[in-house]
Amino acid sequence: MTQQLSGWGKTPASFPAKLIQPTSDQEILEVLSGPLRTAPRGLGRSYGDAAQIAAGLVLDLTRLKPTFELDEKTGLLTVSAGYSLGEILERTLPRGWFIPVTPGTRFVTVGGAVASDVHGKNHHRDGSFSMHLSNLELLTPSGAMTLTSSDPAFAATAGGMGLTGVVSKITVKLLAVETSLIRAVTVPTRSLAETFEAMTRDDEYTYAVAWIDATATGSRLGRGLASFGEHAKIDELFGRTIDQPLAYHPKAVATIPVSAPSQLLNPLTVRLFNSAWFQAGAARCGEKITSLDGFFYPLDAVGSWNRLYGRRGFLQYQVVVPYGSEELIETIIGRLAAGGHPSFLSVLKRFGEQSMGLLSFPKPGWTLALDIPAKRPGLGELLRDFDRRVAAAGGRVYLAKDGRLDPELLETMYPNLRKFEEICHNLDPEGIMATDLARRLRIGGRH
Amino acid sequence: MIDANGYPQNVLVIGGGSEIAAAIVALLAENGLERLALAGPREESMAAVRDQIGPVVSTKLFELDLAEPERAGPVIDDAAAWMGTLDCTIVAAAILGDQTRDEVSPERVAVSLTINTVGPAAALTAVANRVESQGFGEIIVLSSVAGEVVRRRNYLYGAGKLGLDGFALGLAERLRPRASLLVVRPGFVRSRMTAHLDPAPLATTPERVAKDTLAALFAGRTIAWSPGILRWVMMVFRHLPRGLSRRIPF
Numbered sequence: 255m256t257q258q259l260s261g262w263g264k265t266p267a268s269f270p271a272k273l274i275q276p277t278s279d280q281e282i283l284e285v286l287s288g289p290l291r292t293a294p295r296g297l298g299r300s301y302g303d304a305a306q307i308a309a310g311l312v313l314d315l316t317r318l319k320p321t322f323e324l325d326e327k328t329g330l331l332t333v334s335a336g337y338s339l340g341e342i343l344e345r346t347l348p349r350g351w352f353i354p355v356t357p358g359t360r361f362v363t364v365g366g367a368v369a370s371d372v373h374g375k376n377h378h379r380d381g382s383f384s385m386h387l388s389n390l391e392l393l394t395p396s397g398a399m400t401l402t403s404s405d406p407a408f409a410a411t412a413g414g415m416g417l418t419g420v421v422s423k424i425t426v427k428l429l430a431v432e433t434s435l436i437r438a439v440t441v442p443t444r445s446l447a448e449t450f451e452a453m454t455r456d457d458e459y460t461y462a463v464a465w466i467d468a469t470a471t472g473s474r475l476g477r478g479l480a481s482f483g484e485h486a487k488i489d490e491l492f493g494r495t496i497d498q499p500l501a502y503h504p505k506a507v508a509t510i511p512v513s514a515p516s517q518l519l520n521p522l523t524v525r526l527f528n529s530a531w532f533q534a535g536a537a538r539c540g541e542k543i544t545s546l547d548g549f550f551y552p553l554d555a556v557g558s559w560n561r562l563y564g565r566r567g568f569l570q571y572q573v574v575v576p577y578g579s580e581e582l583i584e585t586i587i588g589r590l591a592a593g594g595h596p597s598f599l600s601v602l603k604r605f606g607e608q609s610m611g612l613l614s615f616p617k618p619g620w621t622l623a624l625d626i627p628a629k630r631p632g633l634g635e636l637l638r639d640f641d642r643r644v645a646a647a648g649g650r651v652y653l654a655k656d657g658r659l660d661p662e663l664l665e666t667m668y669p670n671l672r673k674f675e676e677i678c679h680n681l682d683p684e685g686i687m688a689t690d691l692a693r694r695l696r697i698g699g700r701h
Numbered sequence: 702m703i704d705a706n707g708y709p710q711n712v713l714v715i716g717g718g719s720e721i722a723a724a725i726v727a728l729l730a731e732n733g734l735e736r737l738a739l740a741g742p743r744e745e746s747m748a749a750v751r752d753q754i755g756p757v758v759s760t761k762l763f764e765l766d767l768a769e770p771e772r773a774g775p776v777i778d779d780a781a782a783w784m785g786t787l788d789c790t791i792v793a794a795a796i797l798g799d800q801t802r803d804e805v806s807p808e809r810v811a812v813s814l815t816i817n818t819v820g821p822a823a824a825l826t827a828v829a830n831r832v833e834s835q836g837f838g839e840i841i842v843l844s845s846v847a848g849e850v851v852r853r854r855n856y857l858y859g860a861g862k863l864g865l866d867g868f869a870l871g872l873a874e875r876l877r878p879r880a881s882l883l884v885v886r887p888g889f890v891r892s893r894m895t896a897h898l899d900p901a902p903l904a905t906t907p908e909r910v911a912k913d914t915l916a917a918l919f920a921g922r923t924i925a926w927s928p929g930i931l932r933w934v935m936m937v938f939r940h941l942p943r944g945l946s947r948r949i950p951f
């Protein structure tokens with residue numbers, strides 16, 4: 255019997271018929287020529303059911319690491335899809351090269367970063383991950399191909415949630431940095447209006463994101479901590495001299511055990527945590543030099559923190575809404591808090607231009623991400639209502655976080671869906687590539 | 702498929718005319734239910750459930766009389782083929798019968814136990830096999846407190862539920878953790894099936910049972926009582942000396 259698989263939120267879960275960990279392209283091409291429905295999987299950091307296939311074959315790609323070639327002069331990195339962003343940083347940062355786009359955890363694979371076309375705190379300036387690739391190699395049931403950003407198959411693969419084939423290798427342009435430190439500025443805000451206001455100053459910084467205390471209600475609704483950052487230059491270290499300005503030694507400080515009590519995160523502890531975090535942040539506001547991990551990956555300090563939610567699991571509701579729909583953000587935060595669904599971790603930021611990716615999530619507007627305990631009475635209905643409003647406003651739900659969207663709304667949210675499905679069909683006429691997410695949302699294939 | 706909040710897209714009801722099952726389905730219909738297969742012996746009562754759920758859910762009726770348990774397998778295959786996956790199955794088939802009339806008839810006793818135990822067990826086996834091979838699934842079995850402690854006034858029905866309850870708990874162990882199986886033990890439920898009876902203490906409604914059922918399912922429990930207090934009442938009751946408990950009138 256194989257093991258049960260789920261995303262980071264632990265729900266939905268399913269059992270594959272088979273799980274294999276290929277180490278070469280050849281192995282993967284052989285599998286893709288077989289009859290079993292096949293789902294690629296990286297480090298399982300998508301929240302829902304994107305990287306699993308019930309009764310099918312799961313390709314765990316975390317051992318696919320034949321290639322790692324950094325051109326130290328140009329910053330062009332050619333790297334196998336199984337490397338994690340953290341592993342890349344450990345090798346490239348000491349040589350002065352940073353990843354151009356990074357999500358809020360370093361435990362994602364290159365393949366997962368392409369398939370979700372991930373965004374970082376710099377999206378308003380630098381766009382999403384796929385916009386920094388010069389090419390990628392895709393293994394499909396109809397063979398291997400090298401794609402550049404003008405290829406339709408590239409546009410389908412960037413943000414394509416693993417449904418076009420297996421990404422085996424990419425070439426990405428890295429960003430030159432002088433230090434592994436971040437010059438960060440934190441600004442406390444007392445209301446949602448202030449948070450929006452603070453965030454519209456994001457064009458002064460490369461990195462910008464606002465943490466929101468989603469448990470605050472009334473006039474404090476939407477209060478939070480707006481944080482901005484730049485890669486610190488050598489001469490910005492406030493007189494501190496540093497032997498190794500590019501040193502990078504990430505480490506976890508703690509791990510949540512499997513046996514953690516299942517109700518550690520309940521409405522009360524979530525509210526206490528959020529208030530305390532806000533007070534602490536507000537007290538420490540201003541400018542400071544901080545570690546790269548502290549700025550980009552604060553959650554990675556605690557291993558397996560998803561266990562805090564217990565066996566029901568949790569979900570992340572992440573949407574983007576166009577400018578002008580700010581009141582929808584207020585509605586979502588307010589009604590979740592009022593409905594007794596406090597979000598432990600809530601983040602707001604602005605998106606810039608969208609990429610070529612046909613199913614890529616980011617588009618200009620506000621994005622809000624909320625971590626919420628799953629399977630609670632009333633939550634399903636509430637989120638379905640939000641979905642309808644978000645779709646009507648021209649916004650969308652992020653598939654890498656999704657485990658529950660109404661399939662009927664998918665095409666409204668992703669108008670290039672049919673084009674995407676056509677490309678998938680050409681690459682994979684038998685419908686071999688499949689995931690639970692695709693089956694649930696009825697994306698292409700033989701569902 | 703089943704979503705992150707535990708809601709299924711496809712549901713099969715064995716005993717498709719059941720009011721409790723209909724109440725559960727009504728809650729699921731508000732949360733993304735797409736296809737509903739109702740299997741049962743009486744088309745009218747299933748059609749009534751279909752009409753009550755309305756056109757947002759695509760519903761198909763399948764003829765199945767569990768008095769012929771061997772028919773369960775093929776009907777479940779048909780329903781699953783129509784739906785694609787068997788996300789959630791509710792086993793609700795049962796007849797209450799008339800204890801005083803039936804208890805003296807060997808034929809009626811045989812029919813009652815066939816419909817209330819043998820048929821559902823056969824159906825559950827077909828469902829379980831499918832759920833195991835498809836890699837996920839939810840199964841809800843409607844049992845009864847009548848099966849917890851079998852009483853003089855309805856021992857035929859009670860014995861049937863006792864058998865089903867035990868079978869389902871064993872099956873839950875077999876399926877763990879591949880699929881979740883929930884055994885629901887409602888008390889006296891005011892419904893069409895019991896309209897002619899005087900309600901017992903702690904009587905409940907199909908809607909209440911439906912709510913309790915989903916809450917227990919999503920919490921990952923194996924047994925649900927409805928109302929919840931019955932768990933404690935029955936725990937005490939089971940431990941009373943028989944001479945005393947048999948004289949308590951309920």
Ligand SMILES: Cc1cc2nc3c(=O)[nH]c(=O)nc-3n(C[C@H](O)[C@H](O)[C@H](O)COP(=O)(O)OP(=O)(O)OC[C@H]3O[C@@H](n4cnc5c(N)ncnc54)[C@H](O)[C@@H]3O)c2cc1C
Pocket residue numbers: 262293294295296297298299300301304305306315335336356357358359361362363364365366367369370371372373374375414415416417419420421422553654655689
């Ligand atoms: C704490 C945390 C913070 C996060 N912050 C952000 C954020 O700020 N911005 C953001 O955009 N996302 C964020 N995410 C989401 C995460 O970046 C994406 O879900 C990412 O895809 C996860 O990568 P993975 O390697 O874990 O992939 P998995 O979760 O294993 O898979 C994700 C998808 O990629 C596909 N896939 C994986 N490998 C390949 C491959 N080699 N070829 C083709 N398809 C493949 C899978 O089929 C699946 O559809 C966050 C997640 C967590 C847990």
